[in-house]
Amino acid sequence: MLLEKVMNARTKSAGLLAGLASLVGVAxxxxxxxxxxxxxxxxxxxxxxxxxxxxxxxxxSCPISADDERIAEGYRINxxxxxxxxxxxxxxxxxxxxxxxAGNCDGCHGGxxxxxxxxxxxxxxxxxxxGGTYTGNYHxxxxxxxxxxxxxxxxxxxxxxxxxxxxxxxCDASGMGGCGATTLLVRxxxxxxxxxxxxPEANTLEHFIQTLRTGHDFQDVHLTPGTATxxxxxxxxxKLQIMPWPAAGSATDYDLESIxxxxxxxxxxxxxxxxxxxEAPPTHKCPAADxxxxxxxxYHLYKYVDGQVQQVN
Amino acid sequence: xxxxxRWKATKGSTITFAAAVLVGSILILPQSASALDQQTAQxxxxxxxxxPVPVDLTGKDPLQVGLGAYIINTTGICNHCHSANQYYKxxxxxxxxxxxxxxxxxxxxxPPNGPYAFSKEKRPDGGAVFQIDPxxxxxxxxxxxxxxxxxxxxxxxxxxxxxxxxxxxYAEGGIDWITYWAVLHNGVDIDNLYAQCxxxxxxxxxxxxxxxxxxxxxxxxxxxxxxxxxxxxxxSDLNAVWQYLSSIPCTTNLSNINGPSGTNVANTYGNxxxxxxxxxxxxxxxxxxxxxxxxxx
Numbered sequence: 001m002l003l004e005k006v007m008n009a010r011t012k013s014a015g016l017l018a019g020l021a022s023l024v025g026v027a028x029x030x031x032x033x034x035x036x037x038x039x040x041x042x043x044x045x046x047x048x049x050x051x052x053x054x055x056x057x058x059x060x061s062c063p064i065s066a067d068d069e070r071i072a073e074g075y076r077i078n079x080x081x082x083x084x085x086x087x088x089x090x091x092x093x094x095x096x097x098x099x100x101x102a103g104n105c106d107g108c109h110g111g112x113x114x115x116x117x118x119x120x121x122x123x124x125x126x127x128x129x130x131g132g133t134y135t136g137n138y139h140x141x142x143x144x145x146x147x148x149x150x151x152x153x154x155x156x157x158x159x160x161x162x163x164x165x166x167x168x169x170x171c172d173a174s175g176m177g178g179c180g181a182t183t184l185l186v187r188x189x190x191x192x193x194x195x196x197x198x199x200p201e202a203n204t205l206e207h208f209i210q211t212l213r214t215g216h217d218f219q220d221v222h223l224t225p226g227t228a229t230x231x232x233x234x235x236x237x238x239k240l241q242i243m244p245w246p247a248a249g250s251a252t253d254y255d256l257e258s259i260x261x262x263x264x265x266x267x268x269x270x271x272x273x274x275x276x277x278x279e280a281p282p283t284h285k286c287p288a289a290d291x292x293x294x295x296x297x298x299y300h301l302y303k304y305v306d307g308q309v310q311q312v313n
Numbered sequence: 314x315x316x317x318x319r320w321k322a323t324k325g326s327t328i329t330f331a332a333a334v335l336v337g338s339i340l341i342l343p344q345s346a347s348a349l350d351q352q353t354a355q356x357x358x359x360x361x362x363x364x365p366v367p368v369d370l371t372g373k374d375p376l377q378v379g380l381g382a383y384i385i386n387t388t389g390i391c392n393h394c395h396s397a398n399q400y401y402k403x404x405x406x407x408x409x410x411x412x413x414x415x416x417x418x419x420x421x422x423x424p425p426n427g428p429y430a431f432s433k434e435k436r437p438d439g440g441a442v443f444q445i446d447p448x449x450x451x452x453x454x455x456x457x458x459x460x461x462x463x464x465x466x467x468x469x470x471x472x473x474x475x476x477x478x479x480x481x482x483y484a485e486g487g488i489d490w491i492t493y494w495a496v497l498h499n500g501v502d503i504d505n506l507y508a509q510c511x512x513x514x515x516x517x518x519x520x521x522x523x524x525x526x527x528x529x530x531x532x533x534x535x536x537x538x539x540x541x542x543x544x545x546x547x548x549s550d551l552n553a554v555w556q557y558l559s560s561i562p563c564t565t566n567l568s569n570i571n572g573p574s575g576t577n578v579a580n581t582y583g584n585x586x587x588x589x590x591x592x593x594x595x596x597x598x599x600x601x602x603x604x605x606x607x608x609x610x
Contacts, residue, residue: 073545
């Protein structure tokens, strides 16, 4: 549906489209539904427009989002069942919001047994009708219960394992370290249960925040000469390579705590076996009863309504 | 930008929209008025602390600009891909992959084994010392195999907006809010860089120069940009991002500085105020958010 609009947009003048959409949107503005999720409005004419910022001024502005809107959106777009035991559900919602929207964490951290999207569910793929593989926005074939309002692949969500090392060991071209290493495995961000309690990436909250603030790698996998993961000068092997911790670590304490809470709540995925000759991060231990089998006693889908989480299934 | 030429063919819509602006002057809608929660206030403060470039707040909502700065510079990590080389290089001019002058690069060792010499504690309030290189900030040009990342800064010559007759600097080469929203939601590549390869043929490199993208990739939509997740932002938060990107100085297109030589024109900074050569005139300043107010640093 959106795709058709995209195709149309290419044959029309986008300026005209935007102008029309703006006018239609302005006409519609008073009719915004009370339960609007601050997402786009579909008009009768089939033109999709933003739900706000339709004022006729050079820089139209939306009312600033309240955190309740972000929390509701966080639960709406979360692709996996969650274990909320002992967690602040508001923080889990905010964590999901950042991880699954602007942060796009699963874009790199999506597990190697499926990646961020299946081919049929990847919005960047060509639709089936045009000879491609894309069947629609939402999951149709993955593990149940799945969240019908999310798009990312739950089976490999945050499982890590892809190799971001340069085959020649060259420094990352855009300056994110990596010098000398031919193997830089994306970390598994799902909770590890080795100690009996879920610890995202086997890190405590304190270590997690310190890692993002300073880049410090508590698993120290880049410090042993002779291994494929060894990092050489000028890169600093005590720190995470490639991972954009300098930006992510500038988030507020509340948002980092929220991201940690969310990563604590998601299901565990076992870490893939590391390539020979590398120092791999510790293998995740997943409790057999809970994960990655969805819909067990402790893992559920939720939505956030009127300031409360509600279990969906 | 190749989009430029197509936008120029839309004079009709400009006239239509100019008429709408006149009507709109009567119907002008209220700006944001909702209560600010504590978490969002903290994000706005962090956003103004994090922006590596000064902003022009004229005509914008200062709270939304700060929030946009937060999303771009922290949770969104946009500059990670949208910069040819994101960390500050002593002496500003871009060099090649000789890393020796990257004093702002936190992935690197301090002397004697590396150049890293940045300290947040020592950063003066005026923004004269940077970790992020302001001359490459979200100016695109990093190579991703098929395409280079796009320049997200405003471009006075590339405006697609019906407001172009007025003095505006819009995000990403001149994209107005509704078009920006549509791009992020539909993923459409408004620069139209790739054609779809005929069925059964393989991808041919060369964006905009006869290259094509083979199925299953859809040439209509952006392939590297993670718009399927970025569009999950609330519309208000996406508007904040657009307002921030409309507030920052223009930077001329950059090529990947580690590849073929680029055509970078560095902006000139003096006393924390940017003298831009490619934006419409504006007052660019660094701000901070204190006690509920956005005030100059």
